[in-house]
Amino acid sequence: MTLAPLLAAAPPIPSHALVAMAAAVVGIAQFALPKGTVRHKVMGWAWVIGLAYVAATGLFIHTLHVWGPWSPIHLLSVATLALLVRGVLAARGGHIVRHKRSMTLIYVGALAVAGAFTLLPGRIMHDVVVGG
Numbered sequence: 001m002t003l004a005p006l007l008a009a010a011p012p013i014p015s016h017a018l019v020a021m022a023a024a025v026v027g028i029a030q031f032a033l034p035k036g037t038v039r040h041k042v043m044g045w046a047w048v049i050g051l052a053y054v055a056a057t058g059l060f061i062h063t064l065h066v067w068g069p070w071s072p073i074h075l076l077s078v079a080t081l082a083l084l085v086r087g088v089l090a091a092r093g094g095h096i097v098r099h100k101r102s103m104t105l106i107y108v109g110a111l112a113v114a115g116a117f118t119l120l121p122g123r124i125m126h127d128v129v130v131g132g
Contacts, residue, residue: 005127012057020111023050027107048084051106055080080110
């Protein structure tokens with residue numbers, strides 16, 4: 001394993017990937033730790049800000065071309081931003097089931113599934129994990 005391929009990538013890819021990895025770890029903690037506590041709220045805000053950064057920077061990464069410079073990952077970025085707003089508003093409004101559903105969907109879709117696709121051969125994270 002080497003971070004060299006990631007660190008050599010064009011901006012904003014390195015920060016996008018590093019913040020996504022941090023968000024994945026924070027997300028696991030959020031699932032495991034008690035809900036509704038000050039720690040949950042502070043970590044939740046850190047996670048939301050991190051995911052907003054990941055989704056926003058994802059809009060400026062054009063390594064996959066499906067529709068001109070765009071790809072399904074760009075749709076995922078827009079959906080992530082919308083779900084983040086929905087999830088935060090749900091929590092603030094006391095709609096905890098909606099909040100949990102939104103945040104879980106983001107974690108699974110934007111971090112776990114999308115993250116798994118970054119491990120395919122030919123992708124930067126594949127080179128990071130198996131050594132370019």
